[in-house]
Amino acid sequence: MSARSRIPAVVLLALATGASAHGLARALANRVPLRAVQGTLLWVEVAALAAAVAVGALAFRRQLARDPPGAPCLRSLFVLLVAAWILFLALVQPFQRLWFDLALGFAAGTWSALSLAEDRLARLPRILRRTAGPALVVLAASFVLLEVSLRLVASLRPSPLLVRVGDAPRRTLERFRCKPGELRFGFPFNRGGHYDEEFGRKRPGERLVASIGDSFSVSAVPHAQHFTTVCEQALGATVANLGAPGIGPPEYLRLLVDEAMPLDPDAVVVCVFVGNDLSYADVEKDLPDPFLRGFLQRDSVLAWVLPGRLVRIARERGRAVVSPEKAESSLPAADPLLEEPSMSAEAFLRLETQRAREVCAIDPASLESFRDAMRSMKAAAGSARLVVMLIPDEFQVEDSLWEAVVAAAGTDLARDRPQALVRSLLEEEAIPCLDLLPALRAAPPLADGRRHVYHARDTHWNARGNRIAGEELARFLAPRLN
Amino acid sequence: MLGIVRTRPPLAALLFLLSACAKSDERFAQELGDRDPFVRALAAIALAEQATDRTELLARALPVLLETVDRSELGLQAPAAAALARTGGRLAPALLDALARGEFMTLERRTAVLDALATAGEPAIPAVLDAMRGPDLERRRELGLVLARIGAPSVRPLVRVLTEDPDAAMRGAAALILGEIGAPARNAIAALVGALERDEGGVALAAAHALPRIDAGGTAVIPALEAARARSEPAVREAAAAGIARIQAARAASLRGQPEGDPRNRRGPEK
Numbered sequence: 001m002s003a004r005s006r007i008p009a010v011v012l013l014a015l016a017t018g019a020s021a022h023g024l025a026r027a028l029a030n031r032v033p034l035r036a037v038q039g040t041l042l043w044v045e046v047a048a049l050a051a052a053v054a055v056g057a058l059a060f061r062r063q064l065a066r067d068p069p070g071a072p073c074l075r076s077l078f079v080l081l082v083a084a085w086i087l088f089l090a091l092v093q094p095f096q097r098l099w100f101d102l103a104l105g106f107a108a109g110t111w112s113a114l115s116l117a118e119d120r121l122a123r124l125p126r127i128l129r130r131t132a133g134p135a136l137v138v139l140a141a142s143f144v145l146l147e148v149s150l151r152l153v154a155s156l157r158p159s160p161l162l163v164r165v166g167d168a169p170r171r172t173l174e175r176f177r178c179k180p181g182e183l184r185f186g187f188p189f190n191r192g193g194h195y196d197e198e199f200g201r202k203r204p205g206e207r208l209v210a211s212i213g214d215s216f217s218v219s220a221v222p223h224a225q226h227f228t229t230v231c232e233q234a235l236g237a238t239v240a241n242l243g244a245p246g247i248g249p250p251e252y253l254r255l256l257v258d259e260a261m262p263l264d265p266d267a268v269v270v271c272v273f274v275g276n277d278l279s280y281a282d283v284e285k286d287l288p289d290p291f292l293r294g295f296l297q298r299d300s301v302l303a304w305v306l307p308g309r310l311v312r313i314a315r316e317r318g319r320a321v322v323s324p325e326k327a328e329s330s331l332p333a334a335d336p337l338l339e340e341p342s343m344s345a346e347a348f349l350r351l352e353t354q355r356a357r358e359v360c361a362i363d364p365a366s367l368e369s370f371r372d373a374m375r376s377m378k379a380a381a382g383s384a385r386l387v388v389m390l391i392p393d394e395f396q397v398e399d400s401l402w403e404a405v406v407a408a409a410g411t412d413l414a415r416d417r418p419q420a421l422v423r424s425l426l427e428e429e430a431i432p433c434l435d436l437l438p439a440l441r442a443a444p445p446l447a448d449g450r451r452h453v454y455h456a457r458d459t460h461w462n463a464r465g466n467r468i469a470g471e472e473l474a475r476f477l478a479p480r481l482n
Numbered sequence: 483m484l485g486i487v488r489t490r491p492p493l494a495a496l497l498f499l500l501s502a503c504a505k506s507d508e509r510f511a512q513e514l515g516d517r518d519p520f521v522r523a524l525a526a527i528a529l530a531e532q533a534t535d536r537t538e539l540l541a542r543a544l545p546v547l548l549e550t551v552d553r554s555e556l557g558l559q560a561p562a563a564a565a566l567a568r569t570g571g572r573l574a575p576a577l578l579d580a581l582a583r584g585e586f587m588t589l590e591r592r593t594a595v596l597d598a599l600a601t602a603g604e605p606a607i608p609a610v611l612d613a614m615r616g617p618d619l620e621r622r623r624e625l626g627l628v629l630a631r632i633g634a635p636s637v638r639p640l641v642r643v644l645t646e647d648p649d650a651a652m653r654g655a656a657a658l659i660l661g662e663i664g665a666p667a668r669n670a671i672a673a674l675v676g677a678l679e680r681d682e683g684g685v686a687l688a689a690a691h692a693l694p695r696i697d698a699g700g701t702a703v704i705p706a707l708e709a710a711r712a713r714s715e716p717a718v719r720e721a722a723a724a725g726i727a728r729i730q731a732a733r734a735a736s737l738r739g740q741p742e743g744d745p746r747n748r749r750g751p752e753k
Contacts, residue, residue: 028503032510032531033524037561094555096520168555175554246588283555288518 009063012077013115016108017056023105024049026098045102052109059116075137076114080107082140088296089304094167095297097289143303150302160261161309163380166284167299169247169254176244178218185222192259195219195226196241201316202264207237207481210260210384211473212252213271216391217243220460227461230470235477240265248280249373257380262313266481267385269473270377274418275355275393275459279366336464337446341457348457352395353408359393360413364421371425378431385480388426389473390419392437394454434476439468507533514546523550523558530565540569544576551594563594570602574609581621582613596624600631607632607639614655626655630662637663641673644685653677654684661692671697675706678722683715690721699736700729 027034027046034042084107092099114121121129154162177193178184190198195218202208211217211228219226228241240263242255252270260268272278287293294300343351378386395405396415406413419435426433443451443464453465461469505513505528513525526546533539547569550562570577577595584591599606610629614622629636636659643656657677660667671693678689690710693703700707703725710722 025503029505030524030528031504033528033561036527036531036565037524037558094557096556097518098520098524171554283519283553286517 006063006066009115010060013056013060013063013112016112017053017060019108020049020052020056020105020112023102023108024053026101026105030098049102049105049109052105052112055109055116056112059112062116073111073115073118075133077111079136079140080111080114082143085295086143089298089301093298094171095289095293097292100289100292100296147301147303150306154302158379158382160257160380160382161306162302163257163376164294164300164302164305165254165257165376165380166250167297168283169250170258170299172247173244173251173254176246178244184219187223192242193244194240194242195223196228199238199240199263201262201313202238202266207235208263208265209235209237209239209267209269209477209481210256210263210265211239211241211243211269211271211389212255212260213243213389213391214247214273214277215243215245216271216273216460217241218245219466220455220458221463221466225463225466227466227470227473230467231473231477234471234474235481237266237477237481243271248277249370249377250280250284253373253377253380256377258309258312261380261382261384262309262316265384267387267477268377268381269387269389269477270374271389271391272422273391273393274359274396274422275391278359278370278418278422279362280369285369334463336452336456336462337448339456339462342455343457345457348459349404349408351459352393352401353405355393356395356405356413357409357411359418360415362418362421364425367421367425370422371429374426374429374431378429385432387432387434387476387480388422389469389476390422390433390435390437391469392419392435392440394459396437397440397443397453398450400450432476432480434473436469436472439472440465443468507536507539511539511542514542519549519553520556520558522546523553523556523562526550527558527561527565530569534568534572537572540572541576544569544573544580548580548591548595551591552588559590563590563597566594566598567601570598570600571605574599574602574606577606578609578613578625592624596628599625599628603632604635607636611639611643615649615652622651622655626659627662629659633663634666637667637670640667641670644670644673644677650681650683650685653681654688657685657688657692661688661695664695665698667692667696671702675703678706678710678718683718686710686713686715686718687721690718690725694725694728698729698732700726700733704729 228239232239455462510525526543529543640656
């Protein structure tokens with residue numbers, strides 16, 4: 001054999017050794033924080049990477065000295081890389097570049113070790129070499145082909161099943177989701193941690209709406225008074241109420257894909273709260289290494305997420321819809337004038353002023369993340385009708401609060417600006433929008449001159465506000481469902 | 483050194499890598515501004531670990547640590563909280579400032595800040611006491627619990643507040659915190675007895691609550707509590723009577739061989 005045929009194997013082994021050395025250098029450079037994060041595991045990793053470098057160097061030297069030169073073991077390299085990919089998806093999440101560098105160092109070291117042990121592997125029983133090797137190659141190739149095909153299908157024929165969403169919203173949802181079975185005003189959160197009866201996949205002849213939102217969906221009123229229940233009764237269709245406190249558009253998308261679409265809804269209502277849903281920090285935007293993230297972040301790999309989504313749909317099909325015992329207790333005062341405030345007057349005014357400063361002066365450019373999220377939701381909703389219900393902040397509805405906020409802010413504020421901006425944005429995206437501001441402002445004032453559609457110093461609707469919202473939503477949805 | 487290179491080259495190579503690859507404080511400080519939140523978080527954790535005597539670098543790391551405590555998607559919440567705890571001694575004023583400004587901060591972040599202050603111990607006490615002043619009762623309560631967690635080192639500064647502070651609300655808070663500290667606050671008994679005898683309203687009430695918690699056996703505090711039963715304020719009288727009953731129950735329990743006097747020795751719910 002000529003010296004030329006030695007080159008591929010030598011180059012690949014040099015690259016593998018370099019990858020292991022790079023991983024080792026990264027681990028050592030970050031050893032101070034890694035010791036705090038991983039404890040003694042760090043030194044196991046350093047030892048393993050050092051061994052990988054040594055094995056790589058040995059394999060490299062042996063390849064140089066080998067006569068005749070050996071061919072690079074490309075099949076084992078391919079199988080190993082796919083296995084490392086799957087292991088990374090299974091064990092090393094969320095993706096971070098540092099973890100990738102360390103994992104690549106381990107994988108490269110393993111391949112160097114296999115190259116070094118090539119002669120020994122050749123002594124394995126013939127039947128094993130003939131069956132196991134090709135089988136592993138076929139399995140690895142199948143996984144890669146499956147992912148490539150799914151991405152191709154997703155780009156040609158978008159489907160709710162093939163949407164790629166980020167991992168961060170799932171973690172946020174896990175953190176804030178209410179506990180199944182926990183009672184709120186005597187009504188239990190359902191199996192999904194949503195403030196509603198158990199819901200399942202739409203049955204033949206049924207009309208189903210999925211409503212997605214934040215703390216407005218978790219509710220400051222008993223279930224019977226919640227806007228989705230009011231809407232359900234007025235509309236004569238099932239309204240599944242999905243939500244968790246403290247979430248925003250990225251989590252709404254996640255709820256839509258993972259929990260609303262398996263119900264096969266006719267329409268999806270995304271409840272957007274003007275106070276904190278418009279300019280949010282998209283933690284996954286502008287992160288480095290987008291290409292690597294696209295393949296190594298578990299939730300971006302369709303071959304990984306698709307089985308789970310199919311299982312969820314099957315589970316929703318078989319789920320019996322049952323009503324929990326309704327024993328509503330600890331009810332908030334029926335008379336809005338008797339409500340107990342949730343915050344001190346100072347804290348409430350500070351919060352409302354802060355929100356007014358942010359949303360009334362909102363820059364249209366800062367709505368781009370919101371636009372992206374709405375576009376993704378529209379695509380993820382597939383044939384279901386996506387609509388937005390725009391929830392105003394209390395300072396936009398209560399005139400006395402607005403006056404206090406303006407005085408505290410000490411600057412000019414455009415009270416209805418966020419609604420105008422969002423309505424025009426949604427119009428551009430052809431997403432129907434129900435703006436609740438006019439309806440809530442039209443609520444007749446009570447004895448003290450205030451409209452009292454929000455619970456006292458709480459920022460969420462009381463029963464009165466929920467009733468108005470529920471009836472408006474039913475009116476808005478009726479022509480869109482028929 | 484050369485000997486190792488000759489006899490054990492791999493070990494020499496590893497030692498070289500260990501020293502050559504380590505990042506300096508300045509490098510980590512630079513990484514605090516990285517666009518990758520994971521890199522920022524690791525840099526902040528590293529500074530909390532290795533730049534313990536460089537307050538200006540720790541102060542720059544603090545916002546990143548607070549951010550990391552809230553970001554579950556990075557998977558570094560626990561190490562960031564532990565790093566915050568390590569910086570607590572040097573950064574107590576900055577932590578208190580974050581607490582004051584972050585009225586609506588998440589529970590995780592709030593807990594991490596309070597844990598950091600409690601772990602900081604004695605160095606954080608003056609700043610914590612200072613931050614307790616003002617009308618915000620909730621903040622006073624949670625900072626009071628921080629002092630109670632710090633324990634014995636808080637006793638002397640609290641006694642000073644109890645005996646010298648012109649603000650009755652602060653004196654009352656100091657008495658309650660001493661009660662929370664319990665037996666380790668024995669040195670405060672005289673000051674508390676003085677407060678029970680001389681002070682009015684809330685401070686005397688707080689002292690009446692605190693004394694039986696500190697002196698579970700009651701030898702030193704029973705006479706003062708007995709005297710307080712004759713005071714004009716009904717709440718103080720009731721608290722003194724309850725304190726005496728508590729001490730008597732503890733004595734009865736100790737006669738039966740049950741360690742009941744100190745509430746922290748009690749296993750079941752308080753009767």
